[in-house]
Amino acid sequence: MSMSKYVTLSSSVPIYNKLLDHIENLLNEEDEKYCKILNIRNAIQKGYEKLKSYYSKTDDSYAYTIATSNFFIFFIFNIQFIILIIFF
Numbered sequence: 001m002s003m004s005k006y007v008t009l010s011s012s013v014p015i016y017n018k019l020l021d022h023i024e025n026l027l028n029e030e031d032e033k034y035c036k037i038l039n040i041r042n043a044i045q046k047g048y049e050k051l052k053s054y055y056s057k058t059d060d061s062y063a064y065t066i067a068t069s070n071f072f073i074f075f076i077f078n079i080q081f082i083i084l085i086i087f088f
Contacts, residue, residue: 016055023048 025033026044035041 013055013058016051016058020048020051020055023051 022033023044025031026035027041027048028034035044
């Protein structure tokens with residue numbers, strides 16, 4: 001994770017994964033972390049569904065792939081370098 005005090009794009013998907021895993025444990029009757037209180041479990045289920053809806057949006061966007069791709073960063077750096085050489 002970067003030294004920023006804000007969540008960066010490259011760390012957002014792993015955070016979603018951790019949250020979803022934890023919530024799945026709370027909803028899984030066979031897990032030791034299972035929430036036995038029905039009203040709380042219903043609220044957890046709604047939160048889980050909302051997180052899943054946001055998480056699924058990462059499939060519709062190239063932003064995460066581009067932001068975390070070493071090849072893309074390498075490509076952009078080289079293009080900028082070539083432009084500097086040609087035009088300056």
